[in-house]
Amino acid sequence: MLWRSSFLTAVVPLCFASPIFPRWDDLEVKHAWSSVPRNWISVGLPPNGTTIDLRIALKPHREDALVGALYEVSDPAHEKYGAHLSKEEVATLVAPHPDTVELVHAWLGHHGVPASSIRPSYNGGWLTITSLPASQADALLGASYQVYRHTETDETLLRTVEYSLPVDLHAHVALVAPTTYFGGPRALHRTSRLTPTAKHLLAGALDDPPESPTTVSSSCAGMIVPSCLQALYNTGSYTPTATDQNTLGITGYLQENASQADLTLFLSKLMPDAATADFTVVSVAGGTNDQNNPTLEASLDIQYAESLAFPTPTIFYTTGGSPPFQADENTPANTNEPYLDWLDFILAQSDIPQTISTSYGDDEQTVPPDYAQTVCSLFAQLGAQGVSVLFSSGDTGVGDDCVSNDGLNTPMFLPNFPATCPYITAVGGTTGVNPETAAGLSSGGFSNYFARPSYQDTAVSNFISGLGTQFSGLYNASGRGFPDISAQAENFIIVIGQEPFLAEGTSCAAPTVSAIVSLLNDYLISQGKSPLGFLNPLLYSTGAAGLNDITSGSNPGCNTDGFSAVEGWDPVTGLGTPDFGKLQAIVG
Template identity: 70%
Template sequence: MFWLPLSVLAAVPLTLASPLAPRWDDFKVKHAWHDVPRNWKCEGPAPAGTTIDLRIALKPHRENALVDALYEVSSPQHAKYGAHLSKAEVAELVAPHPDTHALVNDWLSHHGVPSSSVSTSHNGGWLTVSSVPVSQADALLGASYQVYRHAETNDTLLRTVGYSLPAILHDHINTVAPSTYFGGPRAWRKTSHLTPNGKILPDGDAEIQAEIAALAKAKEASRLPGSLATVPSSCSSTITPSCLRALYNSSTYTPKATSQNVLGIAGYLEEYASHTDLKTFLTKFRSDATAAAFTVVTVNGGLDNQNSPGDEANLDIQYAESISFPTPNIYYSTGGSPPFVEDGNTPTNTNEPYLDWLQFILEQSTIPQTISTSYGDDEQTVPLDYAQSVCTLFAQLGTQGTSVLFSSGDSGVGDGSCLTNDGTNKKQFIPNFPASCPFVTAVGGTTRVNPEVAASLSSGGFSNYFPRPSYQDAQVTSFIKSIGTSFSGLYNTTGRGFPDISAQAENFQIVLSGRTESIDGTSCASPTAAAVISLLNDFRLSEGKPSLGFLNPLLYSTGTAGLNDITSGSNPGCGTTGFTAVAGWDPVTGLGTPDFGKLQAIVA
């Protein structure tokens, strides 16, 4: 059985409710920043009457149970492989200690919080305390909530640079949000950018399709081995759906389980996917799929503004649809920006995008079998307690049979000065979160064809928060040994390595407001890989088998044979050349890019 010794998941003896009255003033720091996070400036106290909604993650009674179950149902070698859990079964695994709710309720009651303002979610694993006056939040958490303004975006947040809990509650509470997480529109950066000088196809990819057909015919006649022989050289400078379907060997597969299988795209930061642009894109780049449409689901006040399409949202949905057609696609428009309205009358927007979306999706009766997300942040800017709590929510998705994929990022081994934010100002490679979470599949970037090589923008490295999981220990240890003392001290030799796999990430053709644009980023790679995984889930479901769920134990074992190993290219950053792609796993392209045909045979 696979086992992951995460600190957040390590067995911790719970403090039982004391027969004596607990000391609610015996504060112990839960999390605090050494300095105000970069680019944020304190504007002073919130206006009188401002309230805040607090979310409290409670520690489960059996803290290893969820991860144990995740690896049992995700490891091809285990007898329970594919026996995904129901929502109720997951609830049992994450249920708090029997004393936890009573103790936390006593604490809230001591501070005058009415029981009517407290609600539970995730089957009692999370509490939401609504409309808490800021002064009351300060008292509860030994905090000092203030208004902070971002120097570049001018956005404002209500946050505290540190918070504490009574000592007796540390064994019962994982995290409280919003508190010290200063993530905002620039921090939750899109890992993509428009490339106005990139090559743009004026008349669709008919020429590429014709070239693919000619190459396929030549391959058949000469019996050339391998699917890469059918990828036109023009795909090195211009990526279209035809390029990707040929490159990743999925062009001959037609989905059959379209009444069961769903592909989800998580969107944030007021990024809207345009139905009209999708129709134009498919007419130009996949004419047999023009009937494709997607459903929009709004989360936490998210909108669906069809007059303001976003390059990120359009990229995600256009490539997810064009590769997975006719699989149903859902675009989740998650609210959370602007984060704070200083009117003193309404609760602050919590602006915790992943929590907003995760709490929504985990409450649903049905969840897409594959989900792609193209957003991330520097790991060191995310409070550890918050990152750990969010990571375990991704684990819950995996146990229920959902494959979760994330872009690895666009900054190589790190962007800018790469100095730590713990007060030591030490130079260090900067990993990204949630890509560094061991319960998601992180997707790096490649470019060119015949052969593919690593894209220099592809983020990869080693987590400073999460230990290396056993499913990747052999491959990652081998890589670390192979580079010897290179970059010594710049990365965590025992951390979770990412990315896990990769896909094309440059020169993607998209349609934005009716115009064809060229776009780069691992935002291209994640929906591409997710669409291929969605086809595999379709195949499994059509054969009466369960969906794949959490992918990594499969990918690092039998699944490796279904990936195209990338052995050249690097990801420079932090003033260094970065890591280099090599045979086997590497922190640039992971295990390689998917070959649908080979993976289909493996998962059969």
Template identity: 55%
Template sequence: MLLLPAFVLLLAGLCGAKPLAGKRWNDLAVKHAWVEIPRGWEFHSKPPGDHLLDMRIGLKQAKLEELISSLYEVSDPAHERYGAHLTKEEVDALVAPHPASVGAVESWLQHHGINPSDAHFRSAGGEWITIRVSVAQAERMLGTTYGVYYHAASGSSVVRTMEYSLPQELHSHVDVVTPTTYFGTLHSMRSTSFVQAHSTVGDEDSFAAEISPLAVPASCGTTITPACLRALYNTTAYVPKATATNKLGVSGYLGEFANDADLQTFFKTFRTDAVGGTFTHVQVNGGLNTQSDPGVEANLDIQYTEGISFPTPNTYYSTGGSPPFLADSFTPTNTNEPYLDWLNFILNQTTIPQTFTTSYGDDEQTVPQDYATSVCNLFAQLGARGSSVMFSSGDEGVGGGACTTNDGTNRKIFQPAFPASCPFVTSVGGTQKVNPEVAINFSGGGFSRYFAQPSYQTTAVSSFLNGLGTKFAGLFNATGRAYPDVAAQATGFQVVVGGRTESVAGTSCSSPTFAGVVALLNDFRISEGKAPLGFLNPLFYSTAKTGFNDIVSGSNPGCGQAGFTAGVGWDPVTGLGTPDFLRLQALVA
């Protein structure tokens, strides 16, 4: 008789197990939501429930603070650990999630009928898990409804949602889930280069000749070639020596790739000693390299990184992931986010280039803060491993368009750009003219509203803010990460596209130019038996700050305002200034 109550209790426990588990995972709370459809986008239709997407889950990293602390220590020339960059394995160990986080996420997946062992991708550190799910399944998991949204200006369509939720328990274990509320595609983001009215470059043979660094001709003020840049930034006489070790990487998207034949034409016209030089093509996640209809952006990047750093080995990474959305497609299309594709790919490599450049960006406020923070932390991993990461600062000054907030209040404020606002990258603004250089009016610059001002730039930025006084009060976040950090030429670049020379402008010109100079500095360091420079900003704002040509005139208007003004010292138009290789070489020796 005593067995009956025990049996009843056991049965009650078994019956109650599933509802209790269901409550655990059905107790949803909003993770991120927009109050309005991001500007430029419009709802188009409901995607098919069986349309597949790759859901990325970014788990909280158990030792993230230790990673960032290590990053600053190995990047600070005054620290005893300077240059002692971390190995891939050391970084992976620091970014690994806590076992409790892994267990919670895997239990949640199992609740939704997903075997964690079937994950489409896991990062080496385990902090990113990618699973392939249908739209209907993603909607159940995230308590949301997906839509197909159309971006008229770029012709892009994406599968996104206005908000998403996670079980309360997962909020302490998960940083971000994508694709969800980040609408930016690299088509809509790309704004840092543009083709100018066609210019005649004249006697092509004259551009192949080297220019004395003591007498940069006035023609370089309107027509930029590698010879102009090498003279302006004092790299003409330097011959790379560590070419077996030192590498430079260019990350590209949108199906763009750099054309081999165009590079040879560029070399024959603008740098004859490099004729026959090549670069490595790497295709990530379906990236293209058909060698037909090359992209202006891709050719610009590789022609000028090569034009400055030759014969340093260059690699162009063509990352796919953004073909047009097809309603009847049952494979992942542009639901992917190529930034994450490229970052997860490159961080999974044992050996990576010591220098990177990327020429894409978007208004910071259009990027969900959880997404921006997760991507920024991935750049911290690159820096910790000894890579210098350059990003163009944008082409809209302090902001383009109406510059109103997207939080429902419609306040007018300056619009910082991301990833330029990430404190773990080196943001490159733009200049024009020569003898002297001046800030170009579209040079992106300002202050982040997501990221706090890092200590490495406090002194420089405080000096600028003290001089600014109350001007523009309320339009920017004076305590935010300030950018750009540095600058380089940004207009009149002669680029060969389809065999024809085009004139190109934008901070897309500035970033690969600056990266070329950094690659030479890394070559020098490595050839001397030293570590590469890695994350540059702590060095640049301290012992190397005298290695730049201070830009003291020009401004970056936007948002209906005059914008900031370049002046003595750091400013949010040209940063610390443009590089002087010889001075920097002496400072990093």
């Protein structure tokens, strides 16, 4: 099967012959916003002595080699299916040409950047410069770094609204960060929210939950507990056995804290056989996990991942570098990039969980295209190594604040990133039982940055044909469609601070599907087979028969009814919800 590049931007041939006399003062804009992103205001230049850590993404020698290899090992019809790459093999595929490295080092040397402050990262495809004076970063990038404050959250960032590179470097450098990625009030936002419900009713549900993991109780229509999901998605009769090899990873940002005491109470009430479960905490970039301050997102993710995948070992990655940010005289603003901090860490590891769930995202248009494309390629590195990476699709239907941010205010649906990255699996939301229907909050649509990947050509084309001219001009019909799959996303009982709450959002769906994928990986590993890795080529081919098609409901937004769930793929529930038993038979 042939696969095509997933970026809308044209592939620029790399010119590897270094210019004999490069002109470092001949600058060309790499990315610029038309104005300061909405809700951000400049509060002035950073104080003298302010430093910043810069990351420079170098373009690989063979630009399509990584994606080509990813699809080979992920396509069930390919002879290399399941033959995932080692960390070293991936590093070879993403390695820049020696001319690129030489030219970039010459540029840095011209601007007085000491070699001792430069280190390679991300399998050698990036250079990280530590403690660079902000004034020197300005000169290096033709930029104007300033301290920006968000008018609603008071978060501060050290950013520039524009940066440039010498013309001779554009064919060699994919991205410099942090530069123009501001994020916003929903940057890495939690895709779940508490529902006002009388706590005494929830307490009663905790004390008298549905017992059968094989029969869907009528109570599941209004309140979800782990046994509801086991019955809905046919996992109740499976017990993991490859627990010495298979691991499930959960990522956390925004100072989210997962409580072991809350997990124990949750499981003792709802899954007593799993009440001994615990999780490992791994700190990334100064991330913490305060046991005295449990929070919604981490509680939801850990409690449902653990309950469905038990006794599979679970790792909670807590990543720092996100608001609230405490300034000091040398670091007046947040200069970190949480996605990049976590990816830098995880790609350096020799042992990575086979399944990783993330419940955060941004409006795609708030993420600079070069940033989105380069970060997406890093997720492709994980997929090539046999890691299934899943993201919640978001909770805003087809969007809110539905205009472009390019100064033209063009009406448009707003897709979410990283859900639009073609190398991850995006998880939408459903609600109700017998039958399940689309949850109105389930974000879905079409990317404006990434072209439709070939693995979903048929499925997405069928949907667009049926849509006709409805919503014409509000979405990109040639873009990557999302979500890919879905699961329950409303009325989840969770425990926070030893008290019960109800939660909703595709943050409920992502750990649910991730746990089911982890069970599939456990089964494969127990049979001496490779884990699933990047899921989408499987889901859009033979795996579709293992999904429950959702054919009713919609995802309203932007003053419209949104897209409708239909037979086959749709941008509300994707291909449907998982049936573990059927998928087990398909992959086994």
